[in-house]
Structure formats: structure tokens, C-alpha cells
Amino acid sequence: MDAMNQTPELLKAEILRLTRQYAKLTHGAMLPANDPARVCPELATSVIPYAGRVFDADEVEAAVSSSLDFWLTLGAQGEAFEAELAAALGVRSSLLVNSGSSANLIALSALTTSKLPPHRRVRHGDEVITVAAGFPTTVSPIIQSGAVPVFIDNDPVTGNARVDQLEQAFVPGKTKAVMMAHTLGNPFDLGAVLEFCQRHELWLIEDNCDALGSTYEMPLAKARALGFGPRFGQNPSSHFHASTGAWGDLSTQSFYPPHHITMGEGGAVNIVSKAALRSYAESFRDWGRDCWCASGKDDTCGRRFAWQLGELPEGYDHKYIYSCLGYNLKPLDLQAAIGRQQLKKFPAFVEARKRNWALLRAGLNGLGEFFEFTLPTHATAWSPEGFSWDDSGCRTDCSWFGFMLRVKPSAPFSHTELARHLDAQRIGNRMLFGGNLVRQPAFVHLRKERPEAFRVAAELDGADALMRQALFLGTYPGLTGEMISRMIEVIHEFVGLHATA
Numbered sequence: 001m002d003a004m005n006q007t008p009e010l011l012k013a014e015i016l017r018l019t020r021q022y023a024k025l026t027h028g029a030m031l032p033a034n035d036p037a038r039v040c041p042e043l044a045t046s047v048i049p050y051a052g053r054v055f056d057a058d059e060v061e062a063a064v065s066s067s068l069d070f071w072l073t074l075g076a077q078g079e080a081f082e083a084e085l086a087a088a089l090g091v092r093s094s095l096l097v098n099s100g101s102s103a104n105l106i107a108l109s110a111l112t113t114s115k116l117p118p119h120r121r122v123r124h125g126d127e128v129i130t131v132a133a134g135f136p137t138t139v140s141p142i143i144q145s146g147a148v149p150v151f152i153d154n155d156p157v158t159g160n161a162r163v164d165q166l167e168q169a170f171v172p173g174k175t176k177a178v179m180m181a182h183t184l185g186n187p188f189d190l191g192a193v194l195e196f197c198q199r200h201e202l203w204l205i206e207d208n209c210d211a212l213g214s215t216y217e218m219p220l221a222k223a224r225a226l227g228f229g230p231r232f233g234q235n236p237s238s239h240f241h242a243s244t245g246a247w248g249d250l251s252t253q254s255f256y257p258p259h260h261i262t263m264g265e266g267g268a269v270n271i272v273s274k275a276a277l278r279s280y281a282e283s284f285r286d287w288g289r290d291c292w293c294a295s296g297k298d299d300t301c302g303r304r305f306a307w308q309l310g311e312l313p314e315g316y317d318h319k320y321i322y323s324c325l326g327y328n329l330k331p332l333d334l335q336a337a338i339g340r341q342q343l344k345k346f347p348a349f350v351e352a353r354k355r356n357w358a359l360l361r362a363g364l365n366g367l368g369e370f371f372e373f374t375l376p377t378h379a380t381a382w383s384p385e386g387f388s389w390d391d392s393g394c395r396t397d398c399s400w401f402g403f404m405l406r407v408k409p410s411a412p413f414s415h416t417e418l419a420r421h422l423d424a425q426r427i428g429n430r431m432l433f434g435g436n437l438v439r440q441p442a443f444v445h446l447r448k449e450r451p452e453a454f455r456v457a458a459e460l461d462g463a464d465a466l467m468r469q470a471l472f473l474g475t476y477p478g479l480t481g482e483m484i485s486r487m488i489e490v491i492h493e494f495v496g497l498h499a500t501a
């Protein structure tokens with residue numbers, strides 16, 4: 001083709017046509033497992049990953065198209081993705097950042113702003129209740145912001161916080177917030193945590209990085225008492241349900257490749273309860289500036305040279321007025337373009353994760369003598385027909401990040417031996433992130449150097465049990481039925497070898 005005779009539009013269309021052709025030829029192995037065009041590697045010699053990117057020509061085309069536009073920094077794609085993500089979750093708005101860790105940092109930082117009334121503001125030395133076993137960057141932003149994380153224990157059955165310990169962790173006048181994750185897609189007991197936060201006027205940040213697509217349900221009367229219902233305009237049924245990430249004041253997402261959807265690197269802060277939290281979060285994300293103009297725009301407030309803030313002279317350029325000590329944690333527009341395509345596939349991804357979890361649970365069911373299997377919060381038992389539930393009236397529906405099991409202390413093998421065997425058999429597996437974080441070198445050093453930097457409010461036996469016994473397998477939409485059967489077969493073989501040894 002003669003490029004010289006083409007308009008830019010025609011040329012771009014041709015590049016994108018070729019891009020799709022290229023993607024189809026090269027990335028067939030990255031298609032969802034149930035796509036008929038999926039190229040499946042030879043099972044006998046290939047790795048079965050615990051997670052990974054699942055995409056098709058749409059994402060590659062979106063990335064190339066955005067590159068050709070060469071806007072680079074966050075722009076129209078970012079704005080559209082923020083609106084689409086907020087609508088998918090049922091939150092006021094979403095703010096894109098460059099990782100889930102940044103999202104946690106920005107969410108916590110937003111609560112430190114001097115624009116909040118003193119009794120709500122998280123100040124130096126104030127306490128934030130969190131949970132001991134999990135991912136480190138759910139906790140480190142608390143310390144990075146000058147506050148003190150207070151650890152409560154995990155329930156090893158659900159992987160989530162032991163909500164019966166919340167009151168003992170609370171200190172009037174010092175505790176300002178609760179910040180914890182929905183472990184591996186299993187919603188924590190939002191009913192209990194929200195009641196606790198309401199009772200003591202505390203902020204709640206849900207780390208929803210591993211739980212996109214999970215939902216939580218509670219009786220309507222309880223939801224109403226907590227201030228839900230009218231805000232979301234739900235049907236007048238006896239129960240109210242909403243996505244995790246839509247219950248706290250703020251919540252966070254990660255779009256790193258193992259997560260439910262990806263934009264390569266990336267994350268988001270979701271603004272749930274108060275619109276003003278967005279401007280605080282945005283300021284911390286964008287250098288700490290007071291001005292809220294989108295990049296490339298000036299004078300959105302119409303008063304660019306009419307402000308007098310701090311001790312600056314009246315009329316000082318609003319673009320360069322800083323009301324907090326911020327960062328620059330924005331992603332690229334290209335990443336947002338990829339995220340938008342992923343979001344379209346997200347409902348099917350969630351269904352695949354649920355299906356894969358159920359297949360693994362059924363396939364390993366005969367091994368209850370050796371393993372404890374994770375239960376969704378509020379479930380009391382699993383059977384092939386489904387879960388039994390406690391009498392709280394609350395329910396969870398998990399968009400599983402992984403399939404976690406715990407090797408029983410009585411088993412004739414350790415979880416490390418199982419992990420080694422799975423590795424040798426090329427089956428991806430992970431431990432529960434940092435295990436009991438207090439035992440990580442970073443926290444051991446911190447305790448020596450600055451013992452007041454964090455506080456442990458309870459015995460952390462559950463977190464230790466998870467650290468010593470738990471590992472998780474993949475549930476991601478790239479896993480074929482054949483791969484899952486192989487995972488089940490290898491675990492049965494391993495147990496068989498040890499049980500008869």
C-alpha cells in the first residue's frame with residue numbers, strides 16, 4: 001500500500017487492521033480458556049500458571065491506537081475508564097493510579113488532609129486497624145502516612161479479619177480508620193466491620209485489589225441502618241447487595257496482571273461515601289496540588305489568578321499551589337485504553353473464576369483428612385450442592401483470586417513440601433502473600449528501630465496458621481478444564497504417596 005496517498009485516518013485504520021491480524025497470530029495462548037481459537041500448549045511440558053494476562057486482539061489494538069494518538073499521559077481513555085469502572089462497581093467515582101499499592105497509599109493519604117475536621121483526620125500517631133496476614137502494601141501506607149497500624153488476627157478458615165477483635169483494638173480518640181483487604185476475593189465481614197465503624201465514627205478503606213466482582217449481601221433493615229439502600233436505589237427486596245469496594249468510604253483496585261482485569265501496571269481508588277474524598281485523593285495523586293484541572297487544561301475553576309492560599313500572595317497561579325505533600329502516581333492513557341477493553345470481558349472472567357474454584361473444590365473434596373479448605377465469609381460448610389450459611393442473614397459471593405487450602409498440622413507433609421512438589425510438576429502456586437506480616441524482616445527491623453511504629457492488638461495465631469499452612473492455586477480465566485484436572489490429579493498423587501509412605 002502507498003502510505004503517501006493515505007489520510008492519517010486511513011493509515012491508522014490499516015495499522016490497526018494489521019495489529020489485530022498480528023495479535024491473532026501471536027497471542028492465541030492468551031485467549032480465555034473457553035475461546036475456541038485458544039491455542040493450548042502441550043500439557044505434559046508446559047507450566048500451569050496460577051494467574052496471568054487474558055486478552056485478545058481488542059487489547060492490543062487499543063494499546064496501539066492509543067500509542068498512535070500519542071497523548072501519553074492520562075486523558076480521554078483514562079476519563080472514560082474511570083467512569084466505566086465506577087459504574088461497574090456502583091461507586092461515586094474512580095480515580096486511576098499506577099498500581100494497587102499506589103491506590104492504597106493515596107486512599108490513606110486522602111484521610112490525612114487538613115481539609116478534614118480534626119476529629120476525623122488521620123494524624124501523625126493516630127491508629128488504623130488492619131489485619132496481620134496479607135499483602136504488605138495494604139499496611140505500609142499507614143506507616144508511610146505517619147499513622148500506626150494496629151494488627152488484629154485472621155480467621156484461618158476465611159483468610160479474613162477476626163471481627164470479634166475489633167473492639168479490643170479500638171482506642172477512643174486515637175483509632176481513626178479500618179483498612180483491610182478482602183482476602184483472595186473472599187469479602188470480609190462487612191456487616192460487622194461497618195457496624196463497628198459506624199459506632200465509633202471511623203473511616204473504612206476496603207482493599208478490593210483481589211476481589212473485583214465479589215459481592216456482599218445483608219438484610220435490608222441492617223443495610224438501611226448502616227446508611228445503604230437509598231444511595232444505590234436498589235429494588236425493594238428483603239436483602240441488599242452490592243459489590244465489594246462499594247461499602248467503605250474508599251476502596252482500591254489493582255490491575256497488575258494476576259488480578260481480575262489488567263492494564264499492565266495500574267490501579268484505582270474508588271470514592272464511595274463522600275464526593276469531597278475524590279478531590280483529596282486526586283490532590284495526593286497529582287503532586288499535592290490544589291488545582292484540579294485535567295492535564296493539558298487551564299483555569300477549570302475560572303479563578304486561576306484569584307486565589308489567596310497559605311502565605312502566598314493573592315493571585316498566585318493556582319496551578320502551582322500545593323495544599324498537601326503529594327506524589328505523582330498517574331498511569332498512562334495507553335494503560336487505561338487496555339483497561340477499558342478488559343472491563344468489557346470482566347463479567348465472563350468472574351464467572352470463569354467461580355467455575356474454576358468450584359471444580360477445584362469438588363475435585364479435592366475427598367482429601368479433607370489432609371486439608372482445610374477456605375470457606376466464604378458467613379458460610380459454614382460446602383457441599384456439591386452449594387454452601388450452608390450462618391444465621392446472620394449476610395451472604396458473600398466470591399470472585400476468587402485463588403483457591404486457598406491449608407495443610408492440616410496432622411498431615412504427613414508440610415505446605416512447603418506440597419509447594420515444592422507442585423513447582424516440580426509445573427503447577428503455579430503461591431503462599432498467602434506475606435503471611436503474618438509482623439514476622440517479615442521489614443517489620444522485625446521496624447520493631448527494633450521504632451517499637452511504637454505498629455501495635456499488635458491480639459494473639460496472631462490465625463495469621464501464623466495461614467503463614468505455616470496455607471497456599472493457593474490459580475482460578476484465573478486462562479485455566480482450561482484439562483489444566484484443572486491435572487492440578488487435582490497431581491495433588492491426589494502427592495497425597496497418595498505420603499499417605500502410604
Ligand SMILES: Cc1ncc(COP(=O)(O)O)c(C=O)c1O
Nearest residue numbers: 099100101135181209254255256
Ligand atoms: C490485597 C492486595 N493489595 C494491594 C496489592 C498491590 O497491588 P499492586 O501490585 O498493583 O501494587 C496487592 C497485590 O497483589 C494485593 O494482593
